[in-house]
Each structure stands twice: as C-alpha cells, then as structure tokens.
Amino acid sequence: MEEKKIKTKIQKPKLDNDLDNIELFCENIIDEAIFSLGKIVDCSLENYEADKINFKQILFRNVVFNNVTFRRIEMVDVIFENCDLSNVDFMEASLHKVEFINCKIIGTNLSESTLRNVIFENCNGEYAFFSYSNLKQVAFIQCQLRSSDFQNSTFSKIEFHECDLFQAQMNFTNLKGIDFTSCNIEGMGANINDVNGAIVTTMQAVHLSTLLGLIIK
Template sequence: MKIEAPKIPEDLMERRFTDIFYEEEPEFEMCMVTDSEFVDEALERLRLYKTVIRNCNFTNTDFNRIDLTDVRFENCDLSNANLSNASMNRVEFHNCKLLGSNLTKSFIGNTRFVESILNMVMFSNSKLEKVTFNDTLLERADFFDCKLKKVEFLSCNINGASFEETPLKEIDISTSEFDSLIVSMENLKGCKVSTSQAIQFASLLGLKIQR
C-alpha cells in the first residue's frame, strides 16, 4: 500500500514549542521544534504544517481539534494527550509514545505509526484511510465504530484491542500478534489473517480442529 509521505522542506526554522504563544494564531509552519516541554497545557485548534517535532514531551496536554499536515514526530511523548477531533494528513510518528491518548472523532489519512507505543489509545468514531501501524504496540486500543480503509497492522501487538462495530474487511492483521480481540464474527468477514490466527478465531467459535 502506498502512503504519501510528509512533504517537508529541508530548510526549517528552529523554534521552541512555547513560541506558539507569541503567534497570532496557534500554528507553526516550516519549523523544526526540538527538546521542548509542553506538559499539562491546553491549546485548542493547533495547526502544524510542514514541520518536524523531535524529542518533545506533550503528556496530559489538550490539543483538541489539532490540524496536522505534512508533519513528522520523532521520539515524542504524547501520553494521555487529548487529540480528539484531529485532522491528520501525511503525518508520521516514529518511536513515539501515545499511551492512553484520545484520538476519538478524528480523520487520520496517509499516516504512519512506526515503532511506537499506542496501548489503550482511543480511536472511537474515527475514520482511518491509508494508515500503517508498523512494529507498534496497540494493546487494548479502542477502535469502536471506526471506518477503516486501506489500514495495515504490520508486526504489531494488538492483544486485547477492541473492534466493536468496526468492519475489518480487507484489513491486514496477518503479521500481528494477539491472544484475544474484541470483535464480532460478522465484522471479521474479509479480514486478512494468518493460518495460526484463523485457528485462534476458529477456537473462539468453539470449533474443534483436527490435525
């Protein structure tokens, strides 16, 4: 699956994240933000465009209605952050932590999560299109009533994840691992699974497989 990468120029202006308070609008464009602490803050309708965010801490911060276009996060902590009603297009998260973060009612497109921790993240009522989770922890993540289109879970841990009310047709989980999932058999139709996963699902149905 081809995902559009963030379109970020090489010549970026160095900024501290707290500089956002000196802007007329809460937005950064063509910036490089590094080593910033922005914890327990609230900043609604933040807009980041053609920007790299590196080694920053945003734990417990309220970024409701955040708008991200052509953005790359590297080694950042967004645990327990409120990112609900977000709009993301051409965004990458590399080695980031979003433990327990809120991404409900969001649109997430052309986005990669790579070697990141998304345990207990809430995606409920969101639309994900052209999204790849690669080598990412998604234990007990909540995908309740989501619309998933061209979404891949590559070598992820999705144990205990909930896909209630979310159709998994054409969604590939074949390389990921889990002991249990919360999903109805109806919504599992057309999901791409491995042979061993098929056996797991069969056992959940009470089928006895003869070897």
C-alpha cells in the first residue's frame, strides 16, 4: 500500500500472523453469528443470507462472494485481498479498521453504512453504493469508481487518490476540503453547494462549471 499518499491517520487492521483456516458452512451462517481470529481463503461463498453477522480479526483472500446478503454486517480488523464482492448486499454495515485490496466491489451495496478507518486500494467499484452512509477516515486509492453512488452521505477526513469518479453521484454530500486533483471527476453529479470548498484543478473547475449552468467557449 502506498501509505505515503494518505494524509489522514487511518488505523490499520490488527491481525495475528498465524491465523487458522475457517470454513463457512450453511448451517453456520445464521443471524448474529460471530467469526473471529481466522482466515478464509481460496473459496466461493454462494447463496448466503444472514443479518448482523460479525467478523473480527479475519483475513479474506481469493474469496468469491456470489448472491450474498449480509445486511447490518459488523466487521472489525478485517482484510479482503483479491476478493470478488460484486453485488454483495452489505446495507447498514458497520466497518472499523477494514481494508479492501485488489478487490472487485462492482455494484456492492454499502448504503446506510458506517465506515471508520477503512481503505480501498486498487479496487473496481463501478456502480457501488455508499449513499446515506457515514464515512470517517476513509481512503480510496487508485480505485475505479465510475457511476458509484455517494449521495446524501457524510464525509469526514475522506481521501481520493488517482480514482476514476466519472459520473459518480455526490449530490447532497458536502465535499468541502476534499482533494480531487489526482482524480477523473468528469460528469460527476453534485449540487453547487456540495462542491463549495472542494480542491480541484483548473480543468476540473471547467467541468464543474456546468453545475452553474455556464457555457464555456
């Protein structure tokens, strides 16, 4: 991870070096189930649904999630490496000290969620949902976030580095102080009040001028 890019102090997950393998079976995936101190690797999780499932100090590596609904999931000290979480439903999730590294989160639903000390690095998050969420101390590094949805969210100490935010939706989300200068924000949806105080390049300011209804020749 290119930590030098991150200006905000983000707490990293704390995992033991020697984690035992954990196998998930249908009979174990129940509401409020707790899994801790282990690793889940090289497998596919299919057709699982549970409410308020809890993962603590877990490493997911090379895991494919298919038709998985874990609403109100709680995760603390968790790392996802090279995982495919596309279209997973994590609505109303609570994430603290979580990292997503080289993951697919295409269409993943994290709306109405709380994210604290979370890093997304080199992830494909096209069409991902973060709307109505509360994000604090969160960094997106070299992520594909085209057409993602961050509307009506609360941002605090959020960073975007070299991300593609083409047509990402940021309406009714305060972007003051957020540095977009290394990102593609062409077509980004936002209200004029939302972008007040955002940090952009001259060319990006031209793109955002459409929010004022200006026609630049």
